[in-house]
Amino acid sequence: MGTLGDRRATAEIIRRYQFDFRKKFGQNFLVDDSILDKIIEAADITRDDCVLEIGPGIGTMTQRLAEEAGRVIAVEIDRNLMPILNETLADYDNVTVINDDILKVDIPALAAQHGSKRMKVVANLPYYITTPVIMALLERNVPLQSITVMVQKEVADRMTVGPGTKDYGALSLAVQYYTKPEIITEVPADCFVPKPNVDSAVIRLTRYDAPPVSTEDERWLFMLIRASFNQRRKTLANGIANAGIGIGRHQVEETLAQMGLSATVRGEALTLEQFAELSNRLLPLRS
Numbered sequence: 001m002g003t004l005g006d007r008r009a010t011a012e013i014i015r016r017y018q019f020d021f022r023k024k025f026g027q028n029f030l031v032d033d034s035i036l037d038k039i040i041e042a043a044d045i046t047r048d049d050c051v052l053e054i055g056p057g058i059g060t061m062t063q064r065l066a067e068e069a070g071r072v073i074a075v076e077i078d079r080n081l082m083p084i085l086n087e088t089l090a091d092y093d094n095v096t097v098i099n100d101d102i103l104k105v106d107i108p109a110l111a112a113q114h115g116s117k118r119m120k121v122v123a124n125l126p127y128y129i130t131t132p133v134i135m136a137l138l139e140r141n142v143p144l145q146s147i148t149v150m151v152q153k154e155v156a157d158r159m160t161v162g163p164g165t166k167d168y169g170a171l172s173l174a175v176q177y178y179t180k181p182e183i184i185t186e187v188p189a190d191c192f193v194p195k196p197n198v199d200s201a202v203i204r205l206t207r208y209d210a211p212p213v214s215t216e217d218e219r220w221l222f223m224l225i226r227a228s229f230n231q232r233r234k235t236l237a238n239g240i241a242n243a244g245i246g247i248g249r250h251q252v253e254e255t256l257a258q259m260g261l262s263a264t265v266r267g268e269a270l271t272l273e274q275f276a277e278l279s280n281r282l283l284p285l286r287s
Contacts, residue, residue, distance in 0.1 A: 004060040004088060007031040010193055013058055017084050021194055025078050026126030029057045030150070032191040035202070036064055042184040042204050043122045043148040045069045050116030054102045054123035054133060054149075057081065059088035065122060066092035071114055075102045103132060107142045118143045124150040127196070131155065131171055134205075138178045147179070147205040156183050156201035168268050169229045174222065176272055177213065179205035213276035220286075221279040228267030228275075236267045246286040255281045 004010060010031050013019075021027045030036065039061065045051060045068035056062040056074040058081065065072045072095045076085065079099050089095045096114070098105070111119050121144060125133055130151045137147060158167045159175040160183055175181050187200040215221045227243030228236050237256065241249035253263040259277060261270075270278070 004058060004063060006033060007193065010058065010060065013084060013088070014193075019058075019080065019084065022078060022080075025055075026128045027057065027078070028124075028126075028192040028194060028196050030060060030124055030191060031193050032187075035185070035187055035191055036061060038185050039122065039148060039150065039202055040064050040068060042202060043120055043146065045120065045122070049145075050111065050114055050119050052107065052110075052119050052121045052123075054121065055126055056085060056097070057124070058084045061122065061124060062089055062095060063092065066095050069120075070094065071116065072096070073098065073110060073114060075100055075105055077101050103129065103136055107137070107140065111143050116143070118145045120145050121147040121149065123148075127152045127155075127198075134159075134171075135174060138174060144207045146207060148184070148202065149205075150187065150200050150202050153186060153199045153201040156203040159203060159205070163269055163271050165268070169232075170222075170225050173225050173272055173275060175205060177211050177221075179207050181205050213273050214280075215276045216280050217283055220283055221276060224279050224282065225267070225275055228270070232266070232268065234266075235264050236270070237263060239267060247282055248287075251282065251285050255285075 010029055045065060047070045049069045050071040051065050051069045053062055053065060053072060053074040056076050062072060062074050074095060075098045077100065082099055085097050089097065121137060137144060158169065158171050159181045161167045161172055182204050184202040184204055187202060189195050189199050223245050224240060227240045227245055230243060231239045237249045237252035240247050240252050255278060256263055256265060258281065259274065
């Protein structure tokens with residue numbers, strides 16, 4: 001079968017297989033070759049790479065990845081897409097399709113099974129699982145070089161912003177702790193079938209060899225960060241105190257004063273470096 005990538009080819013295969021889009025899987029198929037080109041270019045795929053694709057759909061991007069990469073592992077949750085993928089990927093012997101939920105897949109074991117020490121992730125992520133997937137990839141010690149994904153534009157903005165904005169939060173800090181994020185291009189809603197209600201963006205997250213800040217306990221750092229944003233209207237001290245993680249409000253306020261920060265400061269005002277310092281100072285004070 002020829003390559004996909006335009007509206008006509010996508011419509012034809014959907015018609016022929018009588019495929020029904022399932023809202024619970026957030027299925028929106030990309031039908032714009034120029035955007036595909038930008039994704040492939042941004043991901044910088046070579047024959048030395050093992051690529052993990054999440055949600056291949058009908059195999060549009062999978063075909064392009066297979067032409068560039070040494071190995072492609074595509075994880076698709078919808079079993080109704082398996083017959084389509086069997087056809088669209090029949091000409092590619094370097095593609096493995098797995099019918100499973102990516103959040104239940106042991107990705108480090110998958111990488112080891114296919115002889116890959118470090119993977120690149122490339123995906124058109126369903127909006128409803130974007131944040132859980134990104135966090136799972138970052139936190140599970142997955143051997144990654146980079147993540148190049150299509151996400152809701154609002155989420156891409158949240159990953160890249162700095163302190164002092166309404167979009168800044170726990171996701172921003174986690175992404176920027178593990179990776180260098182860069183928005184590659186914005187993608188209008190009419191580049192998809194069916195057309196979603198919002199615009200998208202392609203973002204590349206390049207994994208750091210080591211985080212840009214020093215923390216004595218990474219898990220504790222992110223417990224503090226989540227506590228700081230759970231109640232955004234409250235001060236950081238109250239948010240942490242109310243989170244039940246063994247730190248009282250006065251301890252936080254005293255530590256903030258030692259750092260030259262106001263007792264009434266909110267989490268959205270602190271940089272990643274300040275959160276790391278706060279984490280290290282509060283660590284010995286936990287009850």
